[in-house]
Amino acid sequence: MASVSFRDIEKSFGSTKVIHGIGFDIADGEFTVLVGPSGCGKSTLLRMLAGLEEISGGTIAIDGHVVNDVDSKDRDIAMVFQSYALYPHMTVADNMGFSLKLRKADPALTRERVASAAKILNLGPYLDRFPRELSGGQRQRVAMGRAIVRDPKVFLFDEPLSNLDAKLRVAMRAEIKALHQRLKTTTVYVTHDQVEAMTMADRIVVMQDGRIEQIGTPLELYDHPVNLFVAGFIGSPAMNVVSGTLRRAAGDVWVEADGGVRWPLAPTVPGSDGQPVVYGVRPSDLGVGAGERSVPAEVIVVEPTGAETELLVRVGAAEIVVVVHGRPQAEPGATIALAVDRAAVHLFDPTNGTALT
Amino acid sequence: MSSVAAAAVPGAAAPRRTALDRRQWWGRVFVLPYLLVFAVFVLYPVCYGLWLARNPASYARLFDDPIFFRTAVNTVVFIVVAVNLKMAIALALSGFFVQPRWWIRILAAIFILPWAVPSIPTILSVRFMLNPEWGVINATYFRLTGLDGPNWLNDPTLALGFSMLMHIWKSLPFWTLILLAGRLAIPAEQYEAASVDGASRWQKFRFITWPSMRTLYVTMTILSMIFTLGDFNSVYLLTGGGPADLTHVLATLGIRYLRLDQIDLAMASIVVALPLVLPLVWLMMRRLST
């Protein structure tokens, strides 16, 4: 069993506290993604798990054993760095087999393990090359190969795709995911890119300012964000948010925003008349079409991307993004009617951002 | 931090050795060779030397010695004249060697010869050139004019001058290379923009080259002064401190006292030089230390 558990983790650099009491568990074989903006502490948390940073408070346990004072090399983990950290003076094969060489393993065993890792990653023809002769994607694969050869309990990834171009990133994402499905090793993956998080994770840990905002499966976070931060962070394009006041009258309920705009709500939402709220609706939950509760909007920009069209519209004082399938009739300057999927609307408390729905 | 706290509590369990502690232990092991060298061959000699110079009477005798006074003057002249002359020439030559000509590059390779070749043979070579009877200079002069040339190294001023020239000859390539590196760090576009703006060569130097090089030049001048204070060979091998001990500099004076078995005077002369050396060293440390 290669579970990982964090309990009451705290980290300070000097007098600056950067992580404030984090605790959660990762089950054996799970692919967990730590995601959040720069400076949220995700890399620091990963490095504490790796043993590259001292733990100021709390405990980290791997497989039930507390590893706070255990050397990195004895934690049975492997790490893939953002900059690959390949040894420039060693060949690909030597890079991948380095950890075994350090343990004075049998050279035949080393060769075998390196060969099988190389096969998984299609690195066979490159085994005798040096890192400087490889492309970014190939180097990343060598870094992963080095981790695979270790056959560790946990894989750690520290923003491994940040240095690659967009197309390569998409391809490598799939490769890493496929690797995980094949090897089923517990994986902790750090990224600032929420798309990577959504596509690869079994569970996502959203962090901000050294605290956990929410933990859940990608769809849980997408459908039921617990606060404004998570709602705005997960999902691209970001959720539209509008400040307004909840209104109940004559059996109907809506949010009134600047300019007298009426944003429709499902009748089952909680909240009293006159309560200030933040109204959140994802671009893909909006559509073009007249209806009883449609919202008039003035088109500002139309961005066709082929299968979909992204519209930037003005509703009252707010600018709203809409994503629709197909190519609706809309021109800049024209007025259209926005249809809202009321069931998918989120309400948030304006004072602390927590979700009300 | 947790292990320190545990150690402070009496009766607590032995502090756990964290990975950081282990690395620190290794760090101490690795730095030990140098620390040993430093303690045995720097710290001890310095302390011992200062102890040898503890007698105030030595200083009285030192200041009474006219040779000491002359030496001090020589040293100051050497440093002020030779160093500044050398650095100015190095600055000018760095502008010469930066030109992209094939023959200049070949010349640059030849130019480092004085630095590459050990100083003993070359200084002795110059010493013989200056020999009043059969040295090349006087012999050629005699052949051309039938007259005897001057006894170069017998005139204290000329002798000191030649020592300075020798020092400049030897160390010029090193400083020229460093200033050349400084020049190469200036982006070419600045000069191109200046050309378009119609700047003359002097203006380019004054407004582009000099501002960029100024700090380097001053730092290197200070460093050169420190190195020049320690140039024993240029004086000793050329003039031996002579004639009549009139061309000694601080570097050679200590040895003179040593050979006269006056160790305390030797150390005193070094201690007296410290107020000159230490400020320069402090300036360098300020500019370079981490």
Place this chain on the structure above:
Amino acid sequence: MKRIGRRSIAREAQLLLIGIPVLIWTLIPVYHLFLFAISPRDQATSGRLWPKDPTLQNFQTVFEQKHFYLNHFWVQLGNSLMIAVAVGAIALVVATTAAFAISRLRVRGGRLVMNMALFTYFIPAAFLAVPMYKTMANYGLLNNRWSLVLAMVTIASPYCIWVLKQASDKLPWELDEAARIDGATPWQLFRLVYVPLMVPSLVAVGTYSLLLAWNEYLYGFLLLSNETDLTLAVALGNFLAADDSPWELLMATGLVYALPPAAIYYAFKRYMASGLTAGAVKA
């Protein structure tokens, strides 16, 4: 087209006006050395610019140790060589381990050690000579070639540590972390990752120390006295003791003595230039 030609000719002439004096100035002492070395005894002091009968006889005399002052030429040459190599090697070990501790292991007090070393580097070696002489006497190391080796190691190490630390700081920090995760102890990190990656700097620094020792006169002069212990540099200085020394033999010996460093400088020119000026010119 013609105007540009005239301007560039004037420019070339200006440059030559500087280049030719620089060439002459640089070569005079070296040429004179060479001149003496290939001149027979009676013609050496004639003051000519090229000997009437150039000869290699002087070199033969030197190599066959056929003169009183040259009795121990080969031993002394060997001493110079042995001491230079020993200094190069030991200074390299001392400096590399110290730079590794300071830069990669981040040893506590590393900054202090670095500054101590820097301070030692800036104090002129000539000032340290007399105390060093007395110290070696106290340690009982006078008339022992190791005194010169250890003294030169002391003088060479600080600059080596400085240069190596600057170079070390450029190595990516992640390499150490990856090696630690791979399971490397600091010793394995040093041996298998650090040293291989530092080779160019190590060559520059080792060569610097070697040449420093080879070229040294003052310390050899103070610390060694037995003729069979002397380095060639000090032996050359001893020629000056008498007025009727065979100057042409001295110059021939000097030329032999001067060749190895010149050769090394030119062979390692690339390493020397970048490796050493990098330490001096802080980017």
